[in-house]
Every structure is written in structure tokens, then in C-alpha cells.
Amino acid sequence: MIELVSESRCIQCNICINVCPTNVFDKVPDAPPTISRQSDCQTCFMCELYCPVDALYVAPQVEPLAEVDEKSLTEGGLLGSYRRNIGWGRGQTNTAQEDSTYQLLKYLK
Incomplete structure (x- = not known):
């Protein structure tokens, strides 16, 4: 579930608003988008x-987290970690087979 839009990293490109299939975000003039319908x-x-700037954190849990701390997410390398884990984006190495979700799914076959 979407948990955080980093105000310090967000460049207000609003790509997240455009790609979200369930319209979770609202555009805010001169500010990062807000998570309006988590x-x-x-x-x-x-x-x-x-x-493009790893300003979002989506937790794999389907229920909201009790606490979301941007500093801890940053220190833990979690902002944008899903994108890095699957090798999405320019200059990234495809590491999908190393992603924990991929590892779990291979045991379900």
C-alpha cells in the first residue's frame, strides 16, 4: 500500500498521479501530490x-503501516527499492530474480 510521498525528494512531476490505476493521489499546486485515497x-x-527520483514508498502490506518514518525508509534504502530490485529504469541492472516476491512466487508453482 502507498505509504509515503517524500516532500524532500519529490520534483512535482505528477507522474505518480498519471500512472495510478485507482486514482489514489491528488495534485497539489506547488507541492508534492497527496495520498488522498490510500x-x-x-x-x-x-x-x-x-x-524518476525515488520519492515514493509502497509497502508490500495491504494494510496501512502504523508508523511511516521517511528518515528510516531513506536509511534503509527503501525509497524506490522496488524499482531497483526489479531493474526498472535507465542504468539499472535487471535483478528481478533476486526480488523477494519473485523468490516467494517460484515456490508456489
């Missing part, structure tokens, strides 16, 4: 994948 998030990671 419960509508399908945890598809599209916003995180397309964010």
Missing part, C-alpha cells in the same frame, strides 16, 4: 516504478 491503493507499485 485505501484504494492496489499495491501495484506503478507509482514507485515510474517515480
Whole structure:
């Protein structure tokens, strides 16, 4: 579920608004988008994948987290981590087979 739009990283490109299939975000003039309908998030990671500056964090849990701390997410390398893990974007190395979700799914076959 979408948990954070980093105000310090966001460049207000609004790509996340455009790629979200469930209209979770609202555009805010001269500010980062807001998460207005978090419960509508399908945890598809599209916003995180397309964010060019890793300003978003989508948690794999489908329920909102009790606490979201940007500093901890940054220190833990979690902002934009899904995009890095699957090798999405310029200059990235495809590491999809190393992603924990991929690892779990291979055992379900």
C-alpha cells in the first residue's frame, strides 16, 4: 500500500498521479501530490516504478503501516527499492530474480 510521498525528494512531476490505476493521489499546486485515497491503493507499485527520483514508498502490506518514518525508509534504502530490485529504469541492472516476491512466487508453482 502507498505509504509515503517524500516532500524532500519529490520534483512535482505528477507522474505518480498519471500512472495510478485507482486514482489514489491528488495534485497539489506547488507541492508534492497527496495520498488522498490510500485505501484504494492496489499495491501495484506503478507509482514507485515510474517515480524518476525515488520519492515514493509502497509497502508490500495491504494494510496501512502504523508508523511511516521517511528518515528510516531513506536509511534503509527503501525509497524506490522496488524499482531497483526489479531493474526498472535507465542504468539499472535487471535483478528481478533476486526480488523477494519473485523468490516467494517460484515456490508456489
